[in-house]
Amino acid sequence: MGWFTRFKKNEPTTQVDAKTVALPESSKQISVDNSQLNGASIHDQQGIFLIYAYLQQDFEKRGFDDALVSPDEGYKNDNIRLIKYDLEILVHQIKTYHESLMKDIEFHIHSRGRAGLIDLVDELKIKQTDLKAHMDKVQEFEHSLQSDSGFCERAILAYKRGFMKGMASITQTYLLSKKF
Template sequence: MGWLTIFKKNKDTRKVAEVPSVPDNVSPASAVNNKSQLNGASVHDEQGIFLIYNYLQQDFETRGYNDALTSPDEGYRNDNLKLIKYDLEILIHQVRTYHDSLMKDIEFHIHSRERAGLVDLVDELRIKQTDLVDHIDKVRTFEQALQTDTGLCERAILSYKRGFMKGMASITQTYLLTKKF
């Protein structure tokens, strides 16, 4: 009888380690998709244009401030401004490549699902395609703004310059304005 209780105890501990099952009224596919959807709308996947938005929302002011404390030189500042622009340009090229590839995939699926007669699915794909075209247009706008130093791209530059100037002012206040004559 002692052996049977040992086996029963091992069986009970294995049940604790198992993955919880999906409730009967919810299909397994919808349980998996629950993380990627919110009220039926897809949540962006941190790809495409959202990478550009994330880059532009960085704290460039703190970066400029710290750079000024490292080297309060105008040449150093100008080099870092160029690096910010080059990084954004690289990111824009990556996003354009991603969008081009995604557009090809969507077009392939539209044509193949159209031949299969999946009308509703084709309509959903066409909606995704129009959203993608809108994103591509916005990326082109970012690219033009980067070349002319306008728009949201200018925000990063101004923020960095402001931080750099604050850093230089901080150096002056710390070393010279606190000294007594």
């Protein structure tokens, strides 16, 4: 058999890169990132990372823009309450996500332990420990949200500062630039 394959035409072979595999229209495109192959370093914008992303918004610019729309104290207070409510919704979503993920991890620990997959169970226990730490951090965010301290307070202060800058900008533009 090997003798006949020698005379077969050599067709050019193409290597397929796992990063650019396109699936049919009916399925999604899969993108494989080498940094995600090791589960220890995945930050998939889930869980606590959503809170960090929310708090890293430019609340000062948001406050400035809101002041230009309506430089009213009631409007400012309503928007501050909305910031808190949005963060509270996000915290509740993440707590639900973490609780569900914890149940999944516990199930896999038990089932893989029964199957004798010791190394996999050890990796899952590490993930479980990390998840517990994240759950504790989310709990801290929830307490700081209720007491108006910590990162929540930072977002509110940035919004207020931006709102005040917006009001000052309105005054400087319309009144202080007028000639008498």
